[in-house]
Amino acid sequence: MAKAQRDAGRWQAGAEGERRTAQLLTVLLREGWFVLYDLAVGRRANVDALLVAPDGQVFTLDTKLWAARDQEGQPRVVHLDGGRLRHGEADRDRQVDTALWETGEVSKALGVPVTPLIVVHNAPVDxxxxxxxxxxxxxxxxxxxxxxxxxxxxxPREAQRLAQLAEVRLPSHQ
Structure with a gap:
């Protein structure tokens, strides 16, 4: 039961982070960006958001909603330690591996280079x-x-082409 509650809490935090990110990205739509959400890659993975810039560059965006403080009230800063991604004392380097893998899958599907990004809500980033x-x-x-x-x-023609290709080759994860 405790694991199920932890998993549900993580899912809710992830959904809230993705909602916040989507709210921030809305303004880019008026600037010629294309934004697609929750795209399936592989059997069980998804890209939180795929962005196609007005110049045709493609980005994957992985959203994290991480706590700003630990249980004792101490700051939990996102930082590098020995080349590994950390959030306070927690090792989060697997998130980098996941972002790289997802980006590679998107790049194969679209046939263009794709840049991976991780955006962090709440926790300060070094x-x-x-x-x-x-x-x-x-x-x-x-x-x-x-x-x-x-x-x-x-x-704009290339940006639209890539956004349409993504809609065809990367279906919604839901």
Whole structure:
């Protein structure tokens, strides 16, 4: 019973983080971005959000809702330790492996390079963000700034083509 309750709590936290991310991303739709949510990759995995920038760049976005403090009230900062992703004392490096695998699957499906991103809600992120093994990890309040900063010259035809291809090749996870 305790495991089921922990799993349900993690699922609810994940859903809340994804809802918050979706709310922040809404503004990008008016700027020529395409955003697709909860796409199936493999048998049991899903990409929280797939973003196609106005220039045709593709990003996968993995959302995390992690606690800002531990049970004793001490800060739980997301940081690197020996090249591994950590949240306070907890090793979260498996999240990087998952993001890389999911991104690889999306890249194969679309036939283009895809950039993996991990956005963190609640917990502070060391230095305002960093890269670990090619995955950008950053706080939710910097997400729009960082995404917009990476956009090149608009190519709306290519962006639309990739978004449509993603809808066909990466069905909804639900």
């Amino acid at each position: 230095g305002g963000g960093f890269h670990v093994r090619g995955v950008a990890v950053f706080p939710a309040d910097r997400m729009l700034e960082l995404l917009r900063h990476n956009v090149g010259r608009p190519n």
